Amino acid sequence: MIRPILTLTLALLMGACAAVPYAEPPVAEAPAEPPLPPDILARYRALQDGDEIIPAVPLENLSARNVRQEVDYWTDHPPGTIIVDPHDRFLYLVEPGNRALRYGVAVGEAGFQFTGEARIPYQRDWPRWTPTPNMIANRPDYAEYAGGVPGGIDNPLGARALYLHRDGRDTLYRIHGTPQPWTVGTAVSSGCIRLYNQDIIDLAARVRSGTRVVVLGPDERGLGTVPPEATRNTGVLD
Template structure:
């Protein structure tokens, strides 16, 4: 098992043990929501380049987390990717005032870049290596993998990674998959922009070399979701950072 996942699982068990009490047993959780055949096909288990991707738990597809075509008003040409980290959505522009919308998790690095960039290349099942700072500050978690991890289902980068560059070179901003599907739609402790693995595979398949990317600032959050001239919606509330099994900073 991946040492990162093992460490997180052990910590979770200790936390559960510490919270044990004589309180009455809580009622059983309600059954998971029904999943339509269309959604089951979108988020079902799949095999990709020798890796098995589990189905997304239906409980994680509530609300607006499933990818879908939405109304979207933009002057950008079709195919352009627009990242709205403050609303935790990514849009790929389509003709006719529409876009494909994907729910994303946003780590600290996801707020570190705004403006325009392009995608010179992408990688299938990229490798990952923690930064020296990550190893120094959390050696018990990252020390066992300080030499890096090969691509795979237990790799924080997930099934695909899109690399953003601008006129100054690599922005170190990434759009990628995840090893933690439960984080999607939330603010997280670290990392850039991550999607369900099924979604990053779908997005990567629609994204060619040199595709333009626009990352919106907080003041621009919601841009495109209402017709021109209407006030922008309020950005998502800055909720507490979601716990996760691993920070997805690092290098590839």
């Protein structure tokens, strides 16, 4: 079971999380695995959200590992809790009966700097992104975005952003969408926790103000993915 997490390293020192704006995708390669079922592919088709049209996720950027799916998950945390496993690059929304809805995520540098518990007091649709002074100091090319990037299909925060607070303070840690679907399932150079835009819209619709979030540390990688009795004798996961 997930033990209490006692440490929290704020992303304040790193600056607010965001993907690299307008990064180019890698050269696409044909998928190496069997095609996904039509009902799974339908979750990632193009859709209209307000005034924005979200493109379908390209087939080469989808995999059975990263698509949204229900899985077995063993935890003491109550249904409705979000558990982020940045080192396994998954996000779990806990459901009753040792089940969870699992989302593949991309994890940026700031995403590895935060562990512990927080709450989501609010979320934003098509949020505006503004680099912090620290981000501009580290990346002078971000200076052109100092006035902020309006919400929209090319915004680094994607279609939704869930804002994490602790003790009434904004941690600057975000769970958000991305216009870069090829990054999902990978560790990337910047940002916090990114989901496909189709998935962050789905997750945001399930989240209420006050939702509790637990971010696992590196020694907790994979925690909850096997029954407790399977690890009782070893004490750790491989």
